[in-house]
Amino acid sequence: MVAGTETTTTMIEWAMAEVLNNHNVMKKVQDELDDIVGVNNVVEESHLPKLKYLDATIKETSRLHPVAPFLVPRSPSKTCNIGGYTILKGCNVFVNVWSIQRDPRYWDDPLVFNPERFSTNHWDYSGNNLKFFPFGSGRRVCPGLPLGEKMLMYVLASLLHSFHWSLPVGEEHDLSEKFGITLKKRNPLIAIPSQRLADASLYM
Numbered sequence: 001m002v003a004g005t006e007t008t009t010t011m012i013e014w015a016m017a018e019v020l021n022n023h024n025v026m027k028k029v030q031d032e033l034d035d036i037v038g039v040n041n042v043v044e045e046s047h048l049p050k051l052k053y054l055d056a057t058i059k060e061t062s063r064l065h066p067v068a069p070f071l072v073p074r075s076p077s078k079t080c081n082i083g084g085y086t087i088l089k090g091c092n093v094f095v096n097v098w099s100i101q102r103d104p105r106y107w108d109d110p111l112v113f114n115p116e117r118f119s120t121n122h123w124d125y126s127g128n129n130l131k132f133f134p135f136g137s138g139r140r141v142c143p144g145l146p147l148g149e150k151m152l153m154y155v156l157a158s159l160l161h162s163f164h165w166s167l168p169v170g171e172e173h174d175l176s177e178k179f180g181i182t183l184k185k186r187n188p189l190i191a192i193p194s195q196r197l198a199d200a201s202l203y204m
C-alpha cells in the first residue's frame with residue numbers, strides 16, 4: 001500500500017506545493033494545458049504525452065523531493081568491493097538519492113526549483129543516469145513506474161487545468177520536509193481551488 005499509494009499522493013502534494021510557490025511555473029503549466037487540452041475540454045489520457053512542461057515540472061519535483069530518499073535498502077549476498085569500499089555480506093546499504101539529486105557537483109543551483117533543467121528529452125525515470133533516479137535503479141527499480149508516472153501526469157494536469165489555486169489568506173509557503181519511509185511535507189498543504197473553466201458543465 002505504501003509503495004503504490006503514499007508515494008503517488010506525496011509526490012502530488014509536493015508538486016502542488018512547488019507550483020504554488022513558483023507562479024511563473026504555474027502560469028507556464030496552465031498555458032501549456034490551455035494549448036494542448038483547450039479551455040472547453042477536460043484532460044484525457046491522449047493529452048499526457050504532449051504535456052512536456054508539466055512532465056519537466058514533475059521531474060524537477062522528484063529531483064528535489066524524492067519520496068523514497070534512501071530507496072529500498074540493499075543487502076549483498078557476499079562481501080564485495082565497490083569504488084574502493086568493502087561492503088560486507090548481509091549489511092544494509094542505503095543509497096541517498098535525496099543528497100545525490102541536490103549535489104552541486106551535478107546540478108547548477110541545486111536548491112532552485114527550475115523545471116527548465118529537464119526540458120531536453122534525454123531525462124527519464126529509468127534509473128540509468130545515476131544523477132537522477134527518483135524511482136530507484138537496477139533490478140529493484142520501482143515496478144509501479146509506468147502507472148505512477150501516468151497517475152502523476154493525469155492528476156496534476158486535471159487539477160491545474162480545471163482550477164485556479166491559492167493559499168489561504170495569511171498562510172506562509174512552507175516546503176519543510178519530514179523524513180520517514182517516505183519523504184513527506186512536514187505540514188500538509190492547504191490550498192484553495194476556484195473554477196477556472198468558463199463552462200460549468202465540464203465539472204459535472
Ligand code: HEM
Pocket residue numbers: 003004005007008011067068071072073134135136137138139140141142143144145147148149152
Ligand atoms: C510517484 C510514484 C512512485 C514513486 C516516486 C516510487 C518510487 C519508488 C522507489 C524509489 C522505489 C525503490 C526502488 C529502488 O530501491 O531501486 C520503489 C519501489 C517499489 N515500488 Fe514504487 N514508486 C511510485 C509508485 C508506485 C506504484 C504506483 C506502485 C504499485 C502499483 C509501486 C510499487 C513499488 C514496489 C512493489 C516497490 C518494491 C520493489 C522491490 O523492492 O523489488 N510504486 N518505488
